[in-house]
Amino acid sequence: MKVAKFGGSSVASGEKFKQVAKIVTSDPERRIVVVSAPGKRFSEDTKMTDLLIALAAKVQLGEDYMNEFGQIVDRYREIVTELEMSTDILSDIMANLQSIIDIHKHDSFRLLDCIKASGEDNNAKLMAAYFNHLGHEAYYVNPKEAGIFVTDEPGHARVLPHSYQEIEKLKERTGILVVPGFFGYSENGNMVTFSRGGSDITGSILAAGVKAALYENFTDVDSIYSVDPRIVKNPKEVKEVTYREMRELSYGGFSVFHDEALEPVYKLGIPVCVKNTNNPSAPGTFIVPKRKYSDTPVVGIAGDTGFCNIHVSKYLLNRELGFGRRLLQILEDEGISYEHTPSGIDNISVIMREHQLTPEKEERVFSRIQTELEVDELFIERDLALIMVVGEGMNSSVGIAAKATEALARADVNLEMINQGSSEVSMMFGVKSEVVPKAVEALYNAYFNNVYSISYTNS
Structure with a gap:
């Protein structure tokens, strides 16, 4: 079994959804799919998470928020239209957003956390529906149903150890399981987010829970590079990097992989492969327990x-x-x-x-x-x-x-x-x-x- 996580740029539009579906269905071992909220479609675009934060701000101030609400629904509507799917799912998305606002409008911290998490949550529902639309057996799996239980720290959640026993039960299920990234549930039932970019963490937790053979992290680059390509043109691609090296590079500013996401897979020695959604045949970069250091002491x-x-x-x-x-x-x-x-x-x-x-x-x-x-x-x-x-x-x-x-x-x-x-x-x-x-x-x-x-x- 493989766990495949797709970042915001990989699920930003209907066209990207189609690419994701081809990648997932091309390998029957890709059984668990984790999705982020829709990212930027072009450089000047706004990420869904930023639209959601703007919505939460309006609600917190007690101001009219229908413009921000409409922009969010329109992003999903555009994806649904491109995929030639029924628009019925948009009613569910609107109801979900409005429900979060009604329940948490007097609690700023919970409101922001739940509204941000809705970006991944609704995108996962849409992705599962698209797999069904194509004729595949697929299911949306809420993080609570998956067994992802976390500390009750909005924006800084940490997975609780007993989660892994619950997550392992996913191995018994059939079909493609689509899980929203970025959040879990506290013991008392609160939806709680990881730090921003935490969909990587969700993928890692699930990979560790089901003891996956591989955790694939799909993004918009062919591999991890030895240096930021915005600073150095055509830098060397990194074929292999160890968990410890990747942790240091992520801390130092590498944005390809969340710096907290390696802990669950590190403990079990599960390899991670960073791959390009737009070029899935490229080998990508493997994050592994050990590598040969003789040729490249500095990675x-x-x-x-x-x-x-x-x-x-x-x-x-x-x-x-x-x-x-x-x-x-x-x-x-x-x-x-x-x-x-x-x-x-x-x-x-x-x-x-x-x-x-x-x-x-x-x-x-x-x-x-x-x-x-x-x-x-x-x-x-x-x-x-x-x-x-x-x-x-x-x-x-x-x-x-x-x-x-x-x-x-x-x-x-x-x-x-x-x-x-x-x-x-x-x-x-x-x-x-x-x-x-x-x-x-x-x-x-x-x-x-x-x-x-x-x-x-x-x-």
């Missing part, structure tokens, strides 16, 4: 912006028992999670996502650090980006770090921070956001083209 380079760094300095800090714990406790009290904490004998830095540190929180955090920890120096560095050089073969290759620092120096990129975890799966470099393209290009050329930077090939 990819990723960069992400939106970080800041709180720098704390105090003489003899290293001898002060519990300093780091008390510093992080201040952040925890404000609901702030941190990403990294590089440190020295008299200083420590805490790197976090910048959006978490509102002006009010920053003032309280700084006041408490000064008062409770009696530091000598305290300042914040904003507009930081983190660049990841990833590869499990780095720990057995000489000169990997030297090549990176040399390439960045030749490209005139100033390093704000260097960090390497004990696992040596990745090296991390902190730079200013505006130099990310230059830094990524320099690193790519150093590792994949054996030059330090395009500008320096003759030096």
